[in-house]
Amino acid sequence: MxxxxxxxxxxxxxxxxxxxxxxxxxxxxxxxxxxxxxxxxxxxxxxxxxxxxxxxxxxDMPVDEMKRFFYETLQTLGDSFLKATGEKNIVEDLRDYCAHFADKMNIEQK
Incomplete structure (x- = not known):
């Protein structure tokens, strides 16, 4: 081990x-x-x-970077949840919310 x-x-x-x-x-x-x-x-x-x-x-964490950090964390939580549970439908909903979050926070989506 x-x-x-x-x-x-x-x-x-x-x-x-x-x-x-x-x-x-x-x-x-x-x-x-x-x-x-x-x-x-x-x-x-x-x-x-x-x-x-x-x-x-x-x-000294910049606010714009904190917004991006939250956005990317939400996205990767979706990846982890999908991998752990296989629940595709709810992850698609989370992705939709992430797009909404990015729009409201003026975050450029990659």
Whole structure:
């Protein structure tokens, strides 16, 4: 059995707001710490049947990039949901909503 570790490091200011966020993985091709401006992490607690979340972004995360980050996260959640459940119809609905979200937020769709 193989084990991999993902490590997230958050440097906080005096008010406990994130200044910098980096992540690294033992399974990555390099051992470099990768700087990021935002992250969303969701974990499923099987015992309590609920999700646990960790949403962080640095103080200097631009609003336009945050909008794009949300849009792309919603899109990839659809990919993950389709892969995990095979529920094509609801994923198509999510894609429709993502297009609506992009339109309302003036995000260029790729």
């Amino acid at each position: 193989k084990t991999a570790e993902v490590k997230v490091t958050v440097e906080l200011d005096a008010q406990n707001l994130p200044e910098t966020i980096t992540w690294e993985s033992t399974d990555a091709k390099t051992n470099d710490k990768v700087p990021v401006k935002a992250m969303f992490m969701a974990l499923w607690d099987h015992n309590y049947k609920n999700s646990m979340r960790l949403d962080l972004w640095t103080k």
